[in-house]
Structure formats: structure tokens, C-alpha cells
Amino acid sequence: MTNSPPAPRRRGAERTRALLEVTLQLATEVGYAGLSIEAVARRAGVGKHTIYRRWPSIAALLLDALEVVWVSDLDYRTSQDVRADLREQFLRSSHALSTPPIGPVYRAVIAEAQADAALRARLHQRFLATVEQRTLDRVTHAQQTGELIADVDLEYAAEILCGTLYYRWLLTPRPVDESAIDGLLDMFMAAYAVAA
Amino acid sequence: MTNSPPAPRRRGAERTRALLEVTLQLATEVGYAGLSIEAVARRAGVGKHTIYRRWPSIAALLLDALEVVWVSDLDYRTSQDVRADLREQFLRSSHALSTPPIGPVYRAVIAEAQADAALRARLHQRFLATVEQRTLDRVTHAQQTGELIADVDLEYAAEILCGTLYYRWLLTPRPVDESAIDGLLDMFMAAYAVAA
DNA sequence: GTGTCAACAGCACGCGCCGTGCCGATATGC
DNA sequence: GCATATCGGCACGGCGCGTGCTGTTGACAC
Numbered sequence: 001m002t003n004s005p006p007a008p009r010r011r012g013a014e015r016t017r018a019l020l021e022v023t024l025q026l027a028t029e030v031g032y033a034g035l036s037i038e039a040v041a042r043r044a045g046v047g048k049h050t051i052y053r054r055w056p057s058i059a060a061l062l063l064d065a066l067e068v069v070w071v072s073d074l075d076y077r078t079s080q081d082v083r084a085d086l087r088e089q090f091l092r093s094s095h096a097l098s099t100p101p102i103g104p105v106y107r108a109v110i111a112e113a114q115a116d117a118a119l120r121a122r123l124h125q126r127f128l129a130t131v132e133q134r135t136l137d138r139v140t141h142a143q144q145t146g147e148l149i150a151d152v153d154l155e156y157a158a159e160i161l162c163g164t165l166y167y168r169w170l171l172t173p174r175p176v177d178e179s180a181i182d183g184l185l186d187m188f189m190a191a192y193a194v195a196a
Numbered sequence: 197m198t199n200s201p202p203a204p205r206r207r208g209a210e211r212t213r214a215l216l217e218v219t220l221q222l223a224t225e226v227g228y229a230g231l232s233i234e235a236v237a238r239r240a241g242v243g244k245h246t247i248y249r250r251w252p253s254i255a256a257l258l259l260d261a262l263e264v265v266w267v268s269d270l271d272y273r274t275s276q277d278v279r280a281d282l283r284e285q286f287l288r289s290s291h292a293l294s295t296p297p298i299g300p301v302y303r304a305v306i307a308e309a310q311a312d313a314a315l316r317a318r319l320h321q322r323f324l325a326t327v328e329q330r331t332l333d334r335v336t337h338a339q340q341t342g343e344l345i346a347d348v349d350l351e352y353a354a355e356i357l358c359g360t361l362y363y364r365w366l367l368t369p370r371p372v373d374e375s376a377i378d379g380l381l382d383m384f385m386a387a388y389a390v391a392a
Numbered sequence: 393g394t395g396t397c398a399a400c401a402g403c404a405c406g407c408g409c410c411g412t413g414c415c416g417a418t419a420t421g422c
Numbered sequence: 423g424c425a426t427a428t429c430g431g432c433a434c435g436g437c438g439c440g441t442g443c444t445g446t447t448g449a450c451a452c
Contacts, residue, residue, distance in 0.1 A: 015428090031311075032310060037409080038408080038409055039409090046430070047428095048412090049412085049428090049429080050429065053428080107310040108310070110307075110366075111306075111311065113367075114228060114303040114307040115227075121369040152386075156376070156383065157383055159360065159376075159379075160379075160383055162363070163359060163360045163363030164356045164359045166359075166363050167355070167359030167363050170306075170310070171306065171309075171319070171359075172324065173313070180352070183349075183351070183353075183356075184356060186352070187353055187387045188383070190348075190387035191387035235438090243400065243402065243403095244440080245400075245441085248440075249400095
């Protein structure tokens with residue numbers, strides 16, 4: 001037991017990675033329904049223990065799998081035009097959410113999270129908080145460059161921008177399309193743009 | 197077979213009502229997890245057929261149960277102050293969502309809906325669309341009384357108002373409290389209130 | 393009354409996934 | 423080579439699903 005605590009796994013690391021890949025692949029093909037530990041194990045040709053040794057629940061697995069694909073795509077450009085930068089990023093995110101495997105996996109986690117407040121907190125912390133923060137960073141920057149009025153706290157604005165898009169995606173049959181994004185940005189700019 | 201087609205159920209109607217009550221009661225006590233057809237049947241002292249004869253799935257049952265309790269609570273006051281009226285209604289809705297049985301049942305339906313686009317559409321049509329519409333009606337009225345500027349389409353604004361609250365409730369660990377509601381209304385009024 | 397018939401409660405089934413044991417094989421690090 | 427942890431495979435009890443079947447009940451018609 002020289003230095004065992006943190007690292008010394010056999011082929012563990014590669015295997016973990018491979019399991020995440022299989023999970024994403026499965027999500028792409030069969031969607032949310034049928035995303036079970038049993039299914040992942042079967043598909044990967046692996047014993048269920050091999051999965052349970054790494055993740056305590058399907059939700060934990062999905063959360064990690066989501067990280068693999070959701071990582072970035074999430075970087076606001078910083079041009080001279082906040083509105084254009086937000087618009088571009090929102091379109092990109094919207095496209096990502098409607099494209100497997102991200103959509104199905106995200107929905108699956110969100111569904112699970114409705115039954116489990118702790119999972120909901122973890123989900124928010126690992127993903128949604130990041131989205132909100134980057135949005136806040138971008139609009140705060142716009143305040144500093146004088147594009148947006150200076151004397152307001154934009155924290156809620158960032159949440160409103162992100163939340164509205166998630167709402168539409170999760171709970172309505174409508175697509176998150178350009179017109180929805182423009183409507184959202186209309187209100188945002190009407191509220192906070194420096195008067196023309 | 198004189199006039200049988202639409203009505204002649206034995207004790208059907210009362211029974212249906214009773215089953216909805218049991219469902220709500222069950223939701224209050226055990227929450228979302230454990231809301232199954234089997235559980236409702238057991239709790240009601242009823243055969244599973246009796247439930248399947250009325251609803252094709254647990255989601256359909258929950259949707260009807262939700263209607264029993266969610267019906268109203270949803271009526272904006274119409275004073276001389278839009279902001280105050282919206283604020284009051286948002287607080288009321290927020291309280292309703294955080295109080296059993298509405299919260300658990302709503303969350304359960306939303307979770308199910310993530311796996312089923314058709315159910316998602318029905319959920320939106322029966323509940324969320326109503327919420328959006330009443331909000332739109334209220335703010336449109338405010339346009340007519342001159343509280344809000346006239347030359348904008350507020351349809352997206354109504355969606356943004358509702359969506360932001362649902363987002364916070366569904367996907368964040370934060371409460372839908374007065375400060376969140378005020379932050380939201382700040383942006384809304386900054387965008388659309390008639391200049392002071 | 394008596395007869396008819398749908399709704400009913402109860403039970404059982406096969407299915408699939410859950411989470412957890414136990415096995416014997418494998419390969420890794422000492 | 424030897425110890426040890428990971429592995430695949432299998433089986434288990436539990437539970438909800440959706441669907442059969444059986445015998446009972448109660449509303450209604452006559």
C-alpha cells in the first residue's frame with residue numbers, strides 16, 4: 001500500500017470512458033426510454049457490477065456522459081455586438097439540445113431529477129449553473145463596454161435568458177427557433193440596452 | 197339501447213372522482229416516487245382494470261388529477277397596477293407548486309413527458325398554454341390601459357414570464373421567492389413599461 | 393320478482409429492470 | 423509465481439407493468 005488511495009486502477013480508466021461512449025451511443029439509438037443500467041451493460045458486453053462499481057445510479061452515469069458531450073459548444077463570442085453574440089450562442093445550444101445524444105440524455109437526467117432534489121441540485125451545479133454563469137459573464141462584459149446600461153444587476157437577466165430557452169425546450173411542443181430567440185432578445189435589449 | 201352511447205355508467209362517475217382523490221392523497225404522502233397504477237389501485241382497494249378502463253397510463257391519470265387541483269388559483273387580478281397583479285399571481289402560483297399534492301403530481305407528469313413528445317404536447321395544451329394565455333391577457337390589458345407601451349407583441353413576453361418561473365422551479369435548487377419574482381418583473385417592466 | 397349484463401375485486405401470468413449476491417477466469421503489480 | 427482486484431456470467435427476490443381469467447355484485451329492464 002505505497003500510494004494506492006487515489007489512482008491505481010487496472011484498466012479501469014479506459015473502461016470507464018468506453019462505458020460512457022456506449023451510453024451515449026445507446027441514447028442516440030433508442031432515446032430516453034430504455035436507457036437503463038441493464039441495457040448499457042448488455043450493450044457493452046459487461047457485467048452490471050462493472051457499472052455499479054463506477055456509478056451509484058443511472059442518473060450519475062448519465063450526468064457523466066452528458067459532460068463528455070456537453071462540455072463546451074458553450075463559449076460566447078465576444079464581438080462588439082452582445083445581441084448577435086447571444087443569438088449565435090443560443091442557436092448553437094438549441095441545435096445541440098435537439099441533436100442526439102445530448103437531447104435524450106439531458107431529458108433523462110431532468111426526468112430523474114424531478115424525483116430527487118439532491119440530483120436536481122447536482123444537475124444544476126454541473127451544467128445549468130455553468131450556462132447561467134457564462135451568460136452572465138457575457139452580458140456583464142457588455143455592461144463594461146457600454147452596450148448595456150450600467151446600473152443594474154444582470155444576474156436575474158442571465159437566468160431569464162437561459163431559463164426561457166429551457167422552458168420552451170422542456171415543456172412546450174414548440175421548437176427553440178430563431179423567432180423565439182429573437183423575441184427573447186427583444187425583451188432583453190428593450191430592458192437593458194443603452195438608449196439609442 | 198335507447199340512449200346508451202354517452203352516459204350509462206353504473207357507479208362509474210363517482211368512482212372516477214374517488215380514484216382521482218386517492219391519487220392526490222397518495223402523491224401528498226409518498227411524493228412522486230411510488231406514484232404507480234399499482235399503488236393507486238392498492239390504496240383505493242380496487243382492481244387494476246378499474247383504473248386501466250379509465251386511463252391508458254399513469255400519466256393520463258395524473259393529468260386529470262392535476263386538473264382537479266390546479267384548475268384555478270390562476271386568475272390575475274386586474275387593478276391599476278400590472279406589476280402588482282403579476283407579482284401577486286406569481287407568488288400564488290409559486291406557493292401552489294411548492295405545496296402537495298400539486299408539486300409532486302406536476303413533477304411526475306413533467307418527468308413522464310420527457311420521454312414522450314405527445315404527452316408533452318398534451319401537458320402544455322392543458323396547463324401551460326392556459327397559464328401563458330392568462331398572462332398574455334393580463335399584460336395585453338395593461339397595454340390597452342396605457343401602462344405598457346403599445347407597439348410591441350407581448351406574446352413572447354408572456355412566455356418569458358411563465359417560463360422563467362418554471363425553469364427555476366424545475367431545474368434549480370433555488371426557491372421561486374419574492375426576490376426572483378421581483379428580478380423577473382424588473383426586467384419585464386424595464387422593457388415594456390411606459391416611460392415614467 | 394326475475395333475468396341480463398356491464399362493472400367490478402381478486403388472482404395469476406410473463407416481462408423487464410432493479411440491486412445484490414456468488415462464481416470462476418483473467419490480468420496486474422509485487 | 424503469487425496475491426489481489428477487476429472482470430463476465432449467472433441467479434436471485436422484489437416490484438411495477440399490462441393483460442388475461444373467474445366469479446361476484448349491482449343497476450336496470452321486464
